[in-house]
Amino acid sequence: MNKIFSILFLTIGLSLYAQVGINTAGPNAKLDVNGDYNLRxxxxxxxxxxxxxxxxxxxxxxxxxxxxxxxxxxxxRIPEYEPNKFYLIFNNSFSDRTGVKFTSAEESTSASSRSTTFVKGADFSTFNRFKKIASLTQPINVYSTESKTYFQFETVVHADFAANGTTDSSVDYACGIFVDNKLVNLRQGNLKASSAANPFLTHNQIGIIENLTKGQHTISVACSRLKSYTTTNVTLGIGINVATNIDSFIAQSSLKVDVYEVPQVFNTILD
Incomplete structure (x- = not known):
């Protein structure tokens, strides 16, 4: 009987007053319980x-x-992970049709100091006349102190050489992958003139960096024209066409990023 009266009094109290407190004189809600709460x-x-x-x-x-x-x-949903084992935590790909172009007057001075300039960890500011491919600059997040980040970059290098060019006519170029404006991978190439006008080639590049710090990082790709050989007034395009024998769809650039981590802090996922 006492229990029934207690419930009745509580019900009446809730209906008469805007706020009711249990073990508190200043309730902050219609029912404010200051203490443990058991739900049976x-x-x-x-x-x-x-x-x-x-x-x-x-x-x-x-x-x-x-x-x-x-x-x-x-x-x-909490995924089950085995300790000390890498898992694919982040995976994405990006594309760009804007690319970068270089005239004969835009050659990098880095061509004469490649062995000292193109070193891992070098800051982007030290790379003379390197241009970033706009849409390939993207943020990623790392959640573990143990990680491996893989990059796969692909683009088309195009030059408006005239037909029947000599085999000695060519252009050196370079493309680098940067994390937070620090170089993590670089590849050089050479595009030669040929019997056909406006030659092009496909450039593929794979890089890796281990144990990025936890938090957000910015990935970017930048390229440069390094040196020309026995040729003048030739425009070089990387990720963009410079003549009509190919179009921007064929010349476009792509970047794939995979982050593998040994999970340490689990970010819960809610449906």
Missing amino acids: DKLVVLNATDNSLSQGTNDQILVSQGEGYPPIWKTL
Whole structure:
């Protein structure tokens, strides 16, 4: 009987007063419990879509939708990881049709100091007349102190050489992959004139960097025209066509980034 009266008094109290506190003289909600709370039966919330009461399902949790909105049930999915083993945490690919162009007057002075300039960890500011390929500059996130990040860059190098050019007519170029403006990988190439006008080639480049610091990083790709041989007034395009024998679709650049990590902090995923 005492229990019945207690429930009645609590119900009457909730209906008469805007806020009720248990073990607190200053409640901050309609029902403010200052202390432990045991729930022996069920917990239901309002389903705003059909105004029904929802109990959720096994292993679901309540997630706030913000002030003025009822909480909703969410399924918590935590992937199972084996300790000390790498897992693919981030995977994405990017493309660019803008590319970069270089005239004969835009050759880099780095051509004469390649062995000292093109070193791992060198800052982008030291690379003379390197141009970044705009849409390949992208952010990535690393969550573990143990990681391996792989890069695969592909583009087309195009030059408007005249037909029947001599085999000694060519242009050296270079492309580098940078993380936070620090060089992690660089490849050089040479495009030669041929019996056909406006030759082009496909440039492929793969790089890796280990154990980036935890947090956000910026990936970028930059290229340069290094040196010309027995040729003048030739435009070089990297990731963009410089003549009509190919178009921007064929010449476009792509960058694929894969981040493998040994998980340390699990970022929960909610459906």
